[in-house]
Amino acid sequence: MTADGFRRPDVVITGIGMVTPAGTDTATAWKATCAGQPAAAADPRLAGLGVDFSCAVTGFDPERVLGVDSRRMDPFTRFAVAAAREAVADAAPASGSWDAARVGVVMGTAVGGQGTWEEQAQRLRDRGPRAVNPLTVPKAIGNIAAASVTMDLGVHGPSFTLSTACAAGTTALGLALDLLRAGRCDVVLAGGTEAAVTPLVSTAFDRLRALSRRGDDPSAASRPFDEQRDGFVLGEGAAVLVLERADDARARGRRGYARVLGYGASSDAHHLTAPDADGHYARLAVRQALDDARGGASDVVLVNAHATGTPQGDAIEARLVERVFGPDTAVTSTKGVTGHMLGAAGAVEAAFTALSFDRGVIPPTANFHSAGAGGIDIVHGAPRHAPVPLAVSNSFGFGGHNAVVVLGSV
Template sequence: MNARPEPAEVVITGIGMVTPAGPTSAASWKTVCEGRPTAVSDPRLAGHTVDFSCALTGFDAEGAFGSDARRMALFTQFAVAAAREAVADAGLVDPGGAGQGSAGDGPGGEGNWDRSRTGVLLGTAVGGLDAWQAQGERLLERGPRSVNPLTVPMAIGNTAPAAVAMDLGLHGPALSLSTACAASTTALGFALDLLRSGRCDVVLAGGTESGTIPLVSVGFDRLKALSRRSDDPAGASRPFDRDRDGFVLSEGAAVLVLERARDARARGRRGYARLLGYGETADAHHRTAPDPGGHAARLAVTRALADAGVSASDIDLVNAHATSTPTGDAIEARLVDQVFGGRSAVTSTKGVTGHMLGAAGAVEAAFTALSVHHGVIPATANFGAPDPDMPDIDLVHGAARHTPVSFAVSNSFGFGGHNAVVVLGSP
């Protein structure tokens, strides 16, 4: 019997980000490495018990999209902006041509990018809920004729990948994936499968979210999931800290360009990191609470390691999901201790960015890839004291740690018990 061929290696050749830490990948990375929290009072949430968020600043939608910005929900704006940056960063299109209706001509044309074999996979938890909320308010206040005729195509969850495909002229699969806060890590795993199977040559994978609106904030607060530190928004997101009291809502997007390593090398690209493996499981336990034993989450980690062909002792960095909730962080700390012991450094960038829900996994995978590329592990912001009820993990805090990162894990866990994990390695 013939041996099964080894799966093709996949590399990340482009990164685009729009986050509260910055309107570009470089700006976001700089803020995260400096450990500067981004949570501030949010006028959109004024008058509510939780009146702050990690809001996006410095994002010029009108400059990017002109009058079309008014026809796009925020999560779509974020996704298209991140995708444009990612493909330009990967050298697939000229930065001046991306998104300007000329993506198929000149630099980045069919000579080095077959758009018929390029996919778009984006994760989201709430999609265009900001548009649904705004138009629902119009309906109640001003009647049916006030509702925007474009409400449905603006707000439905598939709009973001469809818009990216249209903006860049991509004709491969364009899919929206929803596994709550694990959604964009799920997208990375599906992208890995598309490339390994040969169904696509390039995949733009990531996530996008615009959930910093009253309906979402109040909903999470009613679940007692949010921090209530309105007197100190910047200090509210405290992953693994003894005094953590909930997460901080955030918004943004990240898109990663994935391609087979041999194809990247053929056009002179080495990539930031390899995407080596993926694991996903379901707790089958509760609508919102994670399994206190962490059994399925641990299985997702071990499956990702097996898929990558590396052992737990090889992992230099764990980018934790760690949202700053009392229960979730404790369960993940025990998982990290059980699987990796004290051998792996641990960080959570949510101390800076807050929790971007369905976009969080892609943003954190992007930061993990940059850690591999630069040999820098961002510190966990707002960490003041360890929780005596949690195991002693090697949490990077106080200042970024400069050290080689050969292999890394990025964890994502979502409501409904969705667990998704990716393993990255140096190219």
């Protein structure tokens, strides 16, 4: 019950769609992630740059999946629309069972249609104004992925785009939860999308010394929590989750993968790129999410960590996990397989966490060998088969954005 006496509705995830470096559909991505198969490899788009490898989406044919309309889309929109289609098909609404005016869309992204901006800037410089595509702005602006999902699916509820850097996908889930609890929507498609593996973005991250430079062995470059980590590997893709009230899902015969129990968010207010060294406000977001979920830290069995493979960030998060949850809670970071998908990362990781509930399997942290000093229970080497009644998924972004969701079994 809420403070004013109303029963707070349970919210469940009933559909999942993914386009990731680990696979262009949910089943393939889950299989590769559970196998701990890193996706990092040399990337022709980055040839000649200081870092010439990434975790790229491969085997995705936008015209086959989306038709000729995909030519008018930036890749970040293509990924979002494809993931949304799979998520809705997975949720399996009967024809006419959802009121289109009550279906919302919330998407997160860090940089939007970056590839389009770079391509068109090059055309302007090399060939002049008349070479610039007249659709450049509607193709590249950050809101267009969410807008395109509404158009593709014919839904008319509220649609939003959130940009909280690498926390954006998790922030989207938090807003979706609020929309459903408040009764403003009956269904929300929430997720994140990113297509930032571009020459400029890769070079800019490299200049920040944020990227791994293990170019002699890209598949071993993304090493969350490992003592030999030297930066993250840039990834791309999207995940979309269908959220709806549990009573509505049950009424149409759907159980769901997991419940979305709580959400917390905070701001470090500290630095453009570096997290607060003490992790105080990241812990605040975790505590808020647990309070919202009405759960205790001792009830949490799994933490899907933000851990990207950066020396500072992973160390801060490891201390946070040890302080809040203790040394025995299972911890995984699927970025060892997918790389860091920026604004899509939180949605992808929440999707993997939901699948852990459904399958009773925790994916391993690829490329983890030793943490050196310290002690948290990092799942590695092989997937761990265990029931997961309560889990936390963390996301932390440049500018000090912290976002955390708590998921529970159905």
